[in-house]
Amino acid sequence: MHADNADDILQAMKRLRWVALVVLAVLVVAWFALPGIVERRNNNVLKLPPYAASPPAETLHRKLLVADLHADSLFWGRNLLRRSSTGHVDVPRLAEGNVAIQAFTVVTTAPRHLNIVRNSDSSDLVRYWAMADGWPPSTWNSPKQRALYQAQRLHKFAAESEGALVIIKSRSDLRQYLLTRTAGHVAGFLGAEGSQPLEGKLENLDELYAAGFRMMSPTHFTDTAIGGSASGMSQGRLTELGGQWVRAMEAKSMLIDLAHASPGTLRDVTAMATKPVVVSHTGVKATCDNNRNLSDDELRAVARTGGVIGIGYWTTATCGRDAQAVARAIRHAVDVVGVQHVALGSDFDGGTLEPFDASGLVLITDALLKEGFSEPEIRAIMGENVVRVLLQTLPE
Numbered sequence: 381m382h383a384d385n386a387d388d389i390l391q392a393m394k395r396l397r398w399v400a401l402v403v404l405a406v407l408v409v410a411w412f413a414l415p416g417i418v419e420r421r422n423n424n425v426l427k428l429p430p431y432a433a434s435p436p437a438e439t440l441h442r443k444l445l446v447a448d449l450h451a452d453s454l455f456w457g458r459n460l461l462r463r464s465s466t467g468h469v470d471v472p473r474l475a476e477g478n479v480a481i482q483a484f485t486v487v488t489t490a491p492r493h494l495n496i497v498r499n500s501d502s503s504d505l506v507r508y509w510a511m512a513d514g515w516p517p518s519t520w521n522s523p524k525q526r527a528l529y530q531a532q533r534l535h536k537f538a539a540e541s542e543g544a545l546v547i548i549k550s551r552s553d554l555r556q557y558l559l560t561r562t563a564g565h566v567a568g569f570l571g572a573e574g575s576q577p578l579e580g581k582l583e584n585l586d587e588l589y590a591a592g593f594r595m596m597s598p599t600h601f602t603d604t605a606i607g608g609s610a611s612g613m614s615q616g617r618l619t620e621l622g623g624q625w626v627r628a629m630e631a632k633s634m635l636i637d638l639a640h641a642s643p644g645t646l647r648d649v650t651a652m653a654t655k656p657v658v659v660s661h662t663g664v665k666a667t668c669d670n671n672r673n674l675s676d677d678e679l680r681a682v683a684r685t686g687g688v689i690g691i692g693y694w695t696t697a698t699c700g701r702d703a704q705a706v707a708r709a710i711r712h713a714v715d716v717v718g719v720q721h722v723a724l725g726s727d728f729d730g731g732t733l734e735p736f737d738a739s740g741l742v743l744i745t746d747a748l749l750k751e752g753f754s755e756p757e758i759r760a761i762m763g764e765n766v767v768r769v770l771l772q773t774l775p776e
Contacts, residue, residue, distance in 0.1 A: 574596075
């Protein structure tokens, strides 16, 4: 080998080394930046804060106990103790919106090409999200471990919050929180969006209960071993295992959530339920007709259990783009089943485009006033109905 050839090879190797380092640096930056980019593309608002309402609404809203039955905020990598310009929910924005009780619902599977009509469970996008967002390897192939990991995140936030975030697991926890609540403090409870964390085994309910879960729905966007989803392939009914699940949920004093359930699954569960059930986030077909939303008969079936229907804010739920569209859906639900069975279910941080973030709940109070609701009715809708159901269903 000539000396000139050796020098050329050496220089080529140096160039390749630099190219490799640059590629590695780009991959590392992409690895850390990708989750934030994905969230910014998915959890947006139509109007940025701050939010202003009429003086009567502002005055009334400060006196309310506000409760929201659904937010997927634990899925994302944000520190929920710090105010963020990304997404919809964190403790500072909940406090600003005067939210007293927030359900933190965990997502553990998501189909490719997710839609509200028909989804197969042949692919699972959450596996890739867990890898990209730095979740423990145990979560990569296990919906149960994904649920437990997100529950750990909530417990960690609560432990570091200096009392600003309290986790509710029982009626006594809730009573104590309501007695001693300080302005700006928020209580959260854990729910599972779909029964996928059971991995087809009812015995896994024990581990999820021990981790703090107090609410679970039978399905999310795909059918499960428990029942059919409104957007699953079969859209079938409650299964035999699903019947056992209903009994196990009631025995553990866990709240059954029928959001995303197929009409058959909803009918079957409400027919056998002996305790109140909820639909944590939905719309009504009367104001927004699609298979994600509830018919009047389905509203009545939930109400007959003593439960509540959480009306969502996003466009699929309301066919609108503001708080007044939310109020119209609430008005219809109240007209059908009565004010005591209607609540809020935002679907914040659920990959949704929302009219406002958690700091803007006063806009709903304002819209309800414009819709003609009285102060006692608004108190019930905005949170008191949820408190009643939790005090009826949670373990002592």
